[in-house]
Amino acid sequence: MRVKVRYSTGASPPVVLTLPDSLPVSSLLAQIQASGNLPTSNIEIRHSFPPKLLDLATLPPETPLASLPFKLDGDQLTVRSLDPPRSSVSSSSQPSPSQASKPKPKPKPATFSPTTTFPPNESDPPDALLPGRGTVVLRVMEDDNSCLFRALSYVLTNGLTSPTELRQIVTTWIQNDPETYSAAVLGQPVDEYCQWISMESSWGGGIELAILAKFFDIEILAIDVSTLSTMRFNDPRPRFCMLVYSGIHYDALALSPLTEYSLFLQNPDKDSCIFDRGDQGILQAAMELVRKLKQKKYFTDTKRFTLRCGVCGLGLVGEEAARAHARKTGHTEFGEF
Template identity: 25%
Template sequence: MGARENIIRHSVPADHSCLFTSVAYLCQGTSGEVELRTAGRKLREVCAQAVLADTDPASRAIMLGHDSVEAYVQWIRNETHWGGEPEVLMLAEHFETELVIVSCESLSLLRYAEGGKNGTAYLLYTGQHYDPLPNAAATQSDAGVACRAFEAAAAGVETRDKAAISLAQLHNLEAARRAKERRVQRLKCSGCGSLCDDAAAFQAHCGEVEHGDDFAYDCEQVEVVVGADEALPEGNVDLNAPEVFTFYNASSANTLSFSMRYDGAPFQLGGETFATLEAYWRGPAVSEASLDEREQRLADALRAQYRPSSEGGAALLAALAGTAQRMVVCVDVDPWLGMQAAGGISSGQNMFGKALMTLRDEAAAA
């Protein structure tokens, strides 16, 4: 038999009750979303009653980290609270079943109620979620299954333990792969399903592609996953890439930053003094200007603020030089000024970031 043929992973909802539903699935044979939710509530109550029955309630409360056993009971009955090690132990004793927690974080096994007469049940713990690891033979048919644990006298414990650790390793590999995935927003044509980069691209698509008579020229926004090894669509930037320097335009005014709100480098422009770049940007010189004029006025304001003859300007220039050849990206809700940062992948014109990179090149050439 292969290393993982007799133990498999079964997923339960990540709804704060995953420990209880996992144990119900393994030790009671419970199946079905509604049934598992009900069983989870009952197992919370099993823990509550076990604590209330303790002959030394004061010590039990201290061990559980609560002021009283009554406080614990109220806490565990609240379905927004997770179960943990105390509940694992209580449930193992209740079912007289050895519960083995397979930790994805430490790649180790933690055994509770070892040697339980009703067998051994494995639970995968990712650090945030529990999933049951049932006996594969007991999952072939959910009908009439009373228990999905391994029998107490079943051979091959060492093999099952290794297989359980292997499942934890597989989880970690998959989690690492997902962590590298990036996501972009696209418009999906309701007529043919084509993906378009933006509204302008969708409009062009509607004019170029023939659709059915009932096509209503509508679309929906969808999220597209881009793998770690795939190139990003044109116009998108991965803010987590090492070659990208990202700053937020809404950051604190008191700490040295490229934010327009930074107040450590006042400057003069057009006969006026501005405490921050934001003060200039929100004034009539910019608000009444065209987009082409805004680009030039942004460049002029940056040269004035980043002048090397002032202490604040020199500090900003030094910080800008420290970005080396990295792409400078301003994250801002204004799609002209900066970029949006949803999902770690951004799109937008980033004119502020581009102006800073131009200034950086000018300073390096001076």
């Protein structure tokens, strides 16, 4: 499961955690602590919408995340550091005004998620030439929690349908088909899931892709950059469109009739995004583009990506190793290499 953690003070950037269902609550609290360098015994966590208090500390430490009475996958946790508890010394032992006025230095945040943008000298995504037809290009969506819906809006309606409208289509579809989309399938009661996916902070996934593919009567192909595998939704249909999935983000694939880089980059209005079934040429060009993305590490592999500690220079592999190093040493500066 994936969870995004935000810190209400803004001192630490959002961190995406990829967690096994069997992970105990105590380990989640430890990861939240490492991400923001915060004491787990003195934080407030809220989740869902409207934000609800999530008091994980009251649960048995060994409770697996899959046993929580709500859907954590795709949720956003907002973490607030509370004032430190008062010292046990008497009230007469107060700091002097000069001492009280000195602000405490804030710890630097731990950022473990690799970037999904290109280096400055290669700021634009690669492309793949399709002879006689143009160029297959990646149209990068805004890096927010609605990237899946933005990408689908781009390929299906030329951006005319808002993410909010697509979320509404999903909730209506689920409510009209409770047998298919039961609580067992959704992982939580239908009404709660519909409320959750309606939130701008909630990420879409396979359920939403399957529903929107049926609603628009089209096959949706989601190509995974990390594995080069293709997930197909509503197969087979006479027409299909394509998305690129980079671990925690979706972008759109399009065919531009232009072949000059500066021209197709500046003219997305000329894109074609829907193709006839059996169009092997577009599929081959799309895979060529995705292979280039993989070579450029345009994906988030939270298990195997390589990091170097900015304090001691130690090389690390994977998010868990980085977090363990941070807990052991207090080092919180990491960069991908």
